Amino acid sequence: MVVELLRYLTQVNPFILIMKLTIYSDGGARGNPGPAAAGIIIKDENGKVISSYGEYLGERTNNYAEYSALISGLKKAKELGATEVECVLDSELVTKQMCLEYKVREKTLQKLFVEAYNAAQQFKKVVYRHTLRHGNKEADAEVNKILDKRM
Numbered sequence: 001m002v003v004e005l006l007r008y009l010t011q012v013n014p015f016i017l018i019m020k021l022t023i024y025s026d027g028g029a030r031g032n033p034g035p036a037a038a039g040i041i042i043k044d045e046n047g048k049v050i051s052s053y054g055e056y057l058g059e060r061t062n063n064y065a066e067y068s069a070l071i072s073g074l075k076k077a078k079e080l081g082a083t084e085v086e087c088v089l090d091s092e093l094v095t096k097q098m099c100l101e102y103k104v105r106e107k108t109l110q111k112l113f114v115e116a117y118n119a120a121q122q123f124k125k126v127v128y129r130h131t132l133r134h135g136n137k138e139a140d141a142e143v144n145k146i147l148d149k150r151m
Helices: 002-012 062-079 092-098 107-120 133-150
Strands: 020-029 034-043 049-060 084-089 125-130
Touching: 020 049, 020 062, 020 133, 034 062, 034 133, 049 062, 049 133, 062 084, 062 092, 062 107, 062 133, 084 092, 084 133, 092 107, 092 125
Parallel strands: 020 084, 084 125
Antiparallel strands: 020 034, 034 049
């Protein structure tokens, strides 16, 4: 009900409400390619976790998993009513590609880049921030939890 109210209010007057969320996303594959998973943690402005989950992706590459995690996080943040997001990733490649600093040369990643780019267009503001693995421990734990269940 709260999410529906937030959506309604932002449709009526988009300046009435700004909801900022931070998406911590991580993807991993055991082997490259190998069994892969995405881990997503979404926090509000106060740092409170409002969504935490992982998804099994099948036999994929690490970069595929990183993009899949970002896309899933963006979609979930939109469902939660976010108008602005900060995306924290430990993949320098995906971060730089999303910031348009690196070209996306690999065909499979090109499709995922387009999907992520389009998902990001639904927000008033999107910031991508690279962190080292220790800055993304919770999302990494979600990846490992999913992969441990599968193996």
